[in-house]
Amino acid sequence: MEFIALAQSLARSAGALILSRMGEQVTAEEKSSAFDVVTQVDKDCEQLIREGILSQHLDHEILGEEDTFLAQKSLEEVLSAVKKDTYLWIVDPIDGTSNFVQGIAGFTVSIALAYNGELLLGVVYDPSCDEMFSAVKGEGAFLNGKPIHVSNKTGLHTSVIATGFPSQMDARLAVYNGLGKLIHECRTIRSLGSAARHLAYVGAGRLDGFWENGLKTWDVAAGVLIVQEAGGQVSDTNGNSYSLNTLHIVSTNGLVHESLLDCLK
Ligand code: 2AM
Ligand code: CA
Numbered sequence: 001m002e003f004i005a006l007a008q009s010l011a012r013s014a015g016a017l018i019l020s021r022m023g024e025q026v027t028a029e030e031k032s033s034a035f036d037v038v039t040q041v042d043k044d045c046e047q048l049i050r051e052g053i054l055s056q057h058l059d060h061e062i063l064g065e066e067d068t069f070l071a072q073k074s075l076e077e078v079l080s081a082v083k084k085d086t087y088l089w090i091v092d093p094i095d096g097t098s099n100f101v102q103g104i105a106g107f108t109v110s111i112a113l114a115y116n117g118e119l120l121l122g123v124v125y126d127p128s129c130d131e132m133f134s135a136v137k138g139e140g141a142f143l144n145g146k147p148i149h150v151s152n153k154t155g156l157h158t159s160v161i162a163t164g165f166p167s168q169m170d171a172r173l174a175v176y177n178g179l180g181k182l183i184h185e186c187r188t189i190r191s192l193g194s195a196a197r198h199l200a201y202v203g204a205g206r207l208d209g210f211w212e213n214g215l216k217t218w219d220v221a222a223g224v225l226i227v228q229e230a231g232g233q234v235s236d237t238n239g240n241s242y243s244l245n246t247l248h249i250v251s252t253n254g255l256v257h258e259s260l261l262d263c264l265k
Pocket of ligand 1: 092
């Protein structure tokens with residue numbers, strides 16, 4: 001199976017599993033703090049995706065949110081241990097676990113594939129809407145198979161910008177400070193609970209920009225390629241190019257990128 005077909009098929013299977021368990025009494029376990037939660041469904045979805053990848057590609061590596069947490073490893077440790085010339089799958093089984101726990105639609109499954117630090121493909125699947133966002137390096141970005149493109153807004157005053165509230169308090173405060181400045185500058189602000197979905201929406205032109213501090217590679221890798229392939233721009237909050245280590249992310253249609261960076265400084 002082609003890599004992109006495998007990613008889409010596993011994202012769909014995980015999405016179906018999440019929806020099938022939505023009415024259940026789910027227990028939100030605390031991870032690093034009360035603001036950082038996981039459920040058995042996150043773990044089951046990650047295992048489904050992991051087994052699906054390894055059943056076809058035993059020599060590939062997987063960076064999964066829940067497995068990394070269980071292994072008590074930092075993201076930096078795992079990324080620096082990835083061997084050269086090895087395919088690395090980057091998996092967030094549920095991005096927006098708080099949405100899932102609260103019974104709010106809009107969580108996503110996020111799967112990316114990288115090789116020597118470069119993103120090759122990304123899929124972000126929203127099972128509640130059956131929306132499959134996807135991108136392959138150099139081949140464009142798509143929503144349910146149709147090409148998507150970022151918006152053409154040229155100023156922040158007409159832009160709708162999204163952000164999120166990460167679990168770490170320093171990152172949360174950075175978002176809060178950014179919001180204090182941005183509310184004077186942009187048309188309005190949205191917070192939909194999934195970084196991956198925010199990025200996919202920037203790619204689809206539904207949002208003109210998205211920024212958030214304190215994210216992890218699995219939250220954003222797939223969405224980053226979708227934005228880039230849809231004609232948009234992604235950097236860190238200082239304007240440096242995106243890499244798999246970027247945690248503080250700014251993504252836009254490209255036309256409002258400098259204005260958003262300036263505003264958040
Ligand atoms: P999650 O649901 O997969 O944890 C919300 O602001 C965004 O932050 C979501 O994409 C959420 O992803 C992410 N997030 C929550 N806790 C996080 C953590 N400890 N580290 C990095 N990202 C986190
Ligand atoms: Ca997650």
